[in-house]
Amino acid sequence: MAPPAGQIRPGRYLAFFVAIVAVLYALVFFTGDGKAKPKLGIDLQGGTRVALTARTTSGDPSKESLNLAREIIETRVNGTGVSGAEVVLDGNNIVITVPGENGERAKDLGQTAQLRFRPVLQAIPAGPLQQEQTTPPTSGAPTSGAPTSGAAPTSAPPSAGAPTSSAAPQGRPAPAKAAQPTSQPPAPTTSAAPPSGTEQPPAQLPTTEACTNYSKLLADPKAEKGAVITAAKTCRQDPKIAPSKGADGAEVPADQSVQLAALSTLSCGPGNKDPLVGNDDPTQPVATCDQDGNEKFILGPSFLEGKEISNATAQVDQGGVGYVVSLSFTGTGADIWSKYTAAHVKERAAFVLDTAVVSAPTIQGVINGDTQITGGEGGFKSSEANKLASVLKFGSLPLSFDASEAETVSPTLGLSSMKAGLLAGGIGLLLVFVYSLFYYRLLGVLMILSLALSGLIVFAVLVLLGRWVGFTLDLAGIAGFIVAIGITADSFVIFFERLKDEIREGRSFRSAVPKAWVRARRTILSADAVQFLAAAVLYVLAVGQVKGFAFTLGMSTVLDLVVVFLVTHPLVAMASKSKLLSNSKLSGLGAVQRPVARKAAPVAGAAAAKEV
Template identity: 45%
Template sequence: MHPGRQLAVLGLVFVVLYLLVFFGAGAKGSVHDRLQPKLGLDLVGGTQVTYQASLLANGQVPSRQSMEQAKEIMESRVNALGVSEAEVVIEGDRNIVVSVAGKEADQLKDIGQAAQMRFRKVLKATNDVSAAALNPPSAAPSAAPSGSAKPSAPGNSKAPKVTGTGQPTANPSGGQGGGEQAPSASPSAPAPTATAATVAATPVPTASSPATVGAPAPTRADVEKKVGPQAWAAASKLTEPPDLSANPRLAKQLAPFATLDGAEINALTPEMQYNVPTISCKQLQGRPNGAIDDPAIKVTACDLNGRKMFLDVAKVLGTDIDTASPQYDQQQGQWVVSLDFTTAGQQKWADLTREAFNKTANDGCETAAQGLGGDGQHCHVAVVLDKTVISAPEIQGVLTGQSQITGDFTAKSARQLADQIQYGALPVTFTAGEAMTVSPTLGTAQLKAGLLAAAIGMALVAIYAFFYYRLLGTVIFLSLILSGVLTYGALVFLGRATGFTLTLAGIAGFIVSLGVAADSFVIYFERLKDEIHEGRSPRSAVPRAWVRARRTIISANTITIMAAVVLYVVSIGAVKGFAAALGLATIIDLMVVFLFRHPIMTMFANTKAFLSPRVSGLGRVLPARTKSDESAPRTSRAKEA
């Protein structure tokens, strides 16, 4: 064999790995920073957020099955953010605790959002952003006309839209999105396109639900008693939002509605929520999570510009969406969220856009279209996420197949919205608590103790190897050092590339892998002794011992890797980190066996020191040989062997 070739390949692997560590994607800062692995929550501390599930309508806590399903969805959302080794656990019967390493509270704030998407036709909309409706649900950039798009709110400066995709768009993962637009219902109709309010981020509630968690929800009678009979009677007579500036007396009568909190607003009918001008968007946004998720009822909601809308029943749901993915539209030069509908969803979406385009129902939606800045010829369809209208496009054609939500997206916000839609709506609604900082003090002490134990174990292995194997002990020591250096480089690189996080459990996996590596040495060296004991010379015994020991080494390491893979698949949390570390270290040990241990042994076999029992460590199995002995013919037993 040519041992130099294997060593050259190993050297190339080493150089490439550390070039990626120092100059690859994400490598920045000083040398120390570039060599810093991504550490887990138990080593560097981190952020912890507790989500409390809302009680069901009957006052009961959610079922265990619902909580388990919510936990799985939250784990998928956290992993989709690139946060590895996150801890998502159920505490008690209503709480789910999400913990991640580092100061990443901003990544957790939307994990517990319901992400229920509904497509509803806009039946009514306020003609202007009234004083009572200011306080939009979340700060968002304004929108304005773009191309043939119609503005959805006055004062807009850039109009995002929901469109059918006729051009392929670049996918961050390397794929492309595409789709066909159905022909519009009218030959003179313009190309299918629509406008919408800007989608910048998932809205976060700004008003609170009842002060006492778990308290019974207010009833309509409770609200009537609070606002008073005069205010209730005045509100019950309204069929449209009145102009309060022209009727001060009515404004005074309706003023008590401005004192209601979100839960009390939720007790009102959708018509009253829309018609009473003193009910603001801030109050509507403060309704409990899931307040307008029922697709079978009409609802009132606000868009990101603070405009109230009265919406029809939902005829297309989030479950009708097959996949949602962030894509970079090169033609528009912006990030979009691409939606692919299921087979049934495509038909529902086409029916809804056809209804809005042709005004098949006499529901007054064309008046709402005029209020939203459209020409009144076609209706608008609202895209509702949880309690907020994130888009309100004027439908100018029949849309089928793949569609897009566009807006002032960044890659992060587009990914966030797509992941919430993609991974499904939570079966239970949650209220997020304050983010807490987790101290790494205990983990740091355990890390120091673990590293000290590993160093002591490594020293004992080295002492035993040098005492028992002598020159061969050098091979063991160098192999373990090389495995450690390669493993560390792989750990740093994988931390940046895939989010692999080193935890105490992972360190335990690496330490256990040292025993696996030591076992392979014992197998090889003892096989070598057997070959020499049978009468072979050291030089000829090395390749023969390698052939026989190789099978056992590969089998043993393969079983370890298979066990690590199974453990990784079926486990969660810290156990998953242990399995990943054990599998990674075992794979690297196999590479060192083939590219370093065997070629270096071949090189040692050609040295004089290897022939000395005192130096080689072969001891009694290697008789003292002189130069003449070495050149003498082998025994008949050796020949037979």
């Protein structure tokens, strides 16, 4: 038979709570890394946080575009080599969090990258420019000479589209849709040696006023970023570095001096930040490097945008060794690519991401469908092919972003913040403990024990949330927990004050507990429901760190109900059944019970006299 309303079996409730705690801590110690340590935010452990806000010309960006941008930026963050970095979507914002001291590069990861296809007008090895390369490159027409070895000089000018080595990546039709046989002759090789009979030029490299100014600004650490970008465009995107047509329609060759001046300003290799990243003009030629820093290029205006790539995958080369990268284009992109490859067989086309050349394969034939990029002799390695496929497929951000927030916190400051937060929480708990002991005595002890058990279960949940969903505890979250201390204590106060009301009505401690619980339970549920609803609304509407405050406040409210129902009420019920613990001097209910006893004494005396 079920017990009367308010009557419970305390042992069962406490056993159920112990089982919950046991399961939680089993998951803490036997899953993941097994460390009982919550994941801390950058304001507690130090690091960098950057919030990027999507910039659109009309309306809000689509969810698909935001998710794609988040995936691309996450790939870039992981590419920085730091561990523990996070990229999360927060409304129309993308928040990048990099813990530790390696997060400075995160501030540049949200720049709008554009993947473009540009013709290769000239390619030379990176490093000091050699004056032997004074023969003007052709305007893009394929060479008619027979292929030569990489070491021998040629008697004809080097082709503008020729690769610099026989191992250059090759572009060919995919086997399923090949328009021509893929067995093409080796691509011609340009040579650094001067053509025979050519007079050796002076040792001084040619320069221009624009490139001289650009070089000075690059060397000046105090130079304004806008001035550097403007100078870079003027020097490295000078129209004279590419062939053009004059007013009469006649061919105007590239100015070799302007080309060399632009190339001389390039410092290739990892770690060299290009000021033109995100700022280059696709309608103008550009002087740039490849991503590995091995080659310098003069590239023509963009003829195809990366958004026209529909898919890119890394595959084993069925017709050779190593791996290849297969590209699929959209309908418009396939048409443009087919026409371009038909007009530029045996020339190189550069795939350019953030102004850096990702790959510059030689076009082996007319390509009317899917395209394969090979790695030259030996093909690509698996890691190289997968990286290139990822860049080609996800290289361009579909949206432009503004850095709406950028914050860097040193580890020392983070440690100080954590100590301050823990100190504030400790002071809050101490005040609650002192108040509860002074006002409630034994009931105050039960309140303290309930708060301690609440902290135990909150800690385990924090560790597991950080491990499973990446939740990080920051200062705002600690503030939410400190506020929740008052909310949890308020639930106990409601129960205890209702208990006093029942005793004032003449009930004993033992009989008052079930009655008080039935009435207090409704109030506790209503108050916590309102509190949780407020936290949920705040979480949905807030951005940034305020979300952490709302989340911890809502989570603490839910756990408050668990503790009140499974711990506090059973403990009070057990105390009411104990002769020692129900003593009015210990329970803290003596001030309420004494007036009731005095009122009951005359009534009892009158009843006895009447009986006599």
